[in-house]
Amino acid sequence: MSGRVLVGVKRVIDYAVKIRVKPDNSCVVTDGVKHSMNPFCEIAVEEAVKMKEKKLIKEVVVVSCGPQQAMETIRTALAMGADRGIHVEVTGKDYENLGPLQVSKIMAALAKKEDALLVILGKQAIDDDCNQTGQMTAALLDWPQGTFASELSMEGDKIKVVREIDGGLETVKINTPAVITADLRLNTPRYATLPNIMKAKKKKIANVKPADLGVDITSRLEVLRVDEPAQREAGVKVETVDDLIARLKEAGRI
Amino acid sequence: MAALFKARKALGLCLSCRSFSALAELSETHQLLRQTCRDFADRELTPIAGKLDKEHAFPKKQIQDLGALGVMAMEVPEELGGAGMDYLAYSLAMEEISRGCASTGVVVSVNNSLYIGPILKNGTEEQKQQWITPFTTGEKVGCFGLSEPGNGSDAGAASTVALQDGEDWVLNGTKAWITNSWDASATIVFATTDKKLKHKGISAFLIPMPHPGLSLGKKEDKLGIKASSTANIIMEDCRIPLGNMLGPRGAGFKIAMQTLDSGRIGIAAQALGIAQASLDCAADYALKRVAFGAPIGKLQAIQFKLADMGVAVESARLLTWKAALLRDSKKPFTKEAAMAKLAASEAATFCAHQAIQVLGGMGYVTDMPAERHYRDARITEIYEGTSEIQRLVIAGQILKEYQ
Secondary structure, eight states, X not given: OOOEEEEEOXXXXXXXXXXXXXXXXXXXXXXXXXXXXXXXXXXXXXHHHHHHHTTSOSEEEEEEEESTTHHHHHHHHHHHTOOEEEEEEOOHHXXXXXOHHHHHHHHHHHHHHTTOSEEEEESXXXXXXXXXXXXXXXXXXXXXXXXXXEEEEEETTEEEEEEEETTEEEEEEEESXXXXXXXXXXXXXXXXXXXXXXXXXXSOEEEEOGGGGTOOOOOSOOOOOOOOOOOOOOOOOOSSHHHHHHHHHHTTOO | OHHHHHHHHHHHHHHHHHHXXXXXXXXXXXXXXXXXXXXXXXXXXXXXXXXXXXXXXXXXXXXXXXXXXXXXXXXXXXXGTSOOOOHHHHXXXXXXXXHHOHHHHHHHHIIIIIIIHHHHHHOOHHHHHHHTXXXXXXXXXXXXXXXXXXXXXXXXXXXXXXXXXXXXXXXXXXXEEEXXXXXXXXXXXXXESOGGGGGGGEEEXXXXXXXXXXXXXXXXXXXXXXXSOEEEEEEEEEEEEGGGEESSTTXXXXXXXXXXXXXXXXXXHHHHXXXXXXXXXXXXXXXXXXXXXXXXXXXXHHHHHHHHHHHHHHHHXXXXXXXXXXXXXXXXXXXXXXXXXXXXXXXXXXXXXXXXHHHGGXXXXXXXXXXXXXXXXXXXXXXXXXXXXXXXXXXXXXXXXXX
């Protein structure tokens, strides 16, 4: 086995930015808006780098799909300790329509090409909140998956994953190669140290196109409209429980 | 004649091209570094800055974390344990750190520019290993002993003396206003070795702390940058080996002046951080505070203040970056560094003052950081060369150009 881990990182609008919808309701405003690495992707990178430091794996390869700016996100991951990057170039309308299905096809193709032991992704991106890419990638590869991971440990050629689920914590042991998605409490991502920022300059970032990987990225979805969430309206006070029930029935809530 | 003019114009354009492009847009590495420092400051410094100020508490853990990042020895080559980065990177880091906490900023600045700086430039290989490497990790910080109770701006009048006695130097005297003193593990001290030579008779020395014969005065109770310790360093028959002299005998004044030239850029960056923090505070408040039926940011009186603050910060920032770029290109930068320090420190006090004005009553209470920025900003016009000294340096450089 290669001892290679593939980590997917997504460039998203920074979590602290106030999102605005374009006047034509086609999408959100991204021009001139601060972007950064998806927080769950940071956690994924951190986990991979920690595994390498513990000598459990040999190489961390970070992947990002998008236009030229995706290179910044890859560079940040390299500064955190990843070994090399792959920039899958997707631009223009293709990029606007890029979603979990296409990305998972790309990740699956790369996982095979790189002979990856593990694919680690963030559990979801904070822009679309899809929570699908990890699961789809595993399905396409027919690999086991350990999603919402809050703890990982290698046990021989198997991997033990503690998953955060609605009912609490679930522990599963899965074979490798496998797909993992990182949840919030998996680790605390490190700051890129200055020497590592300098080292990152020398690390290689390969450039590929989806077609080179034999992946068709046509979207099966069409975004019809993007709206802001409805403004919060004032509530109504009621005097009695009967009144409350009547009002709720009126509003069709019960 | 025309050919000469063309050639000179081309050269001038070429030399300024690199500066200009960096002034317009930072390289990817610099942007990444700036973002890293900003994230660190936002998460680790800003939330505790008020507490550090109230408790006069040295940010020990944060300095250790900054050491792990490489920020405590930014210019030091990697072989000695540093980050191996340039002065522009240092200026960016200083601004972001100081924006979070000005006290932490000054600790970082003194360690980098005033303590490590002169050793890096003037020290022997053994001195660098002994006195720089342990100070790159954030575990130890250093300080710079130039000022005395009897002379600050008048640095040439050093009354601290160093007499040779066998295999030792014996130092006697007092240094005043020494930043980091209570938290430092070493200091550089400037002392007179040959009184007759006046300022050419001053030499630089390295003293570990604590050390027999070296004691500290009480911690000064300052208006601002309260989390950094400031005190007298008193030397009474303080003995150090002959090998602890830094640079040649009599070179002390020159070393001090060169060190301060570079230190000015670091302090300019610290002042920028305070100025920017004040602007951030004021602008944020102006968008939220409603008076006369709308957010006060809609009022021209407030807008003009914000505009003036913005111009002050941006112009000081460009001067700071230019000074750093000139230093990195190994070109003369004395004038630009002095201009940067002057502009940035005056921008800091101006912005902090206006920020309180924008916040009104809220600017006067400790619930908002504006009052701390006001107190922190004030020192930037005084230390590492008062604004008056900066003006003398700038005027001297300008007049030189016309001779």
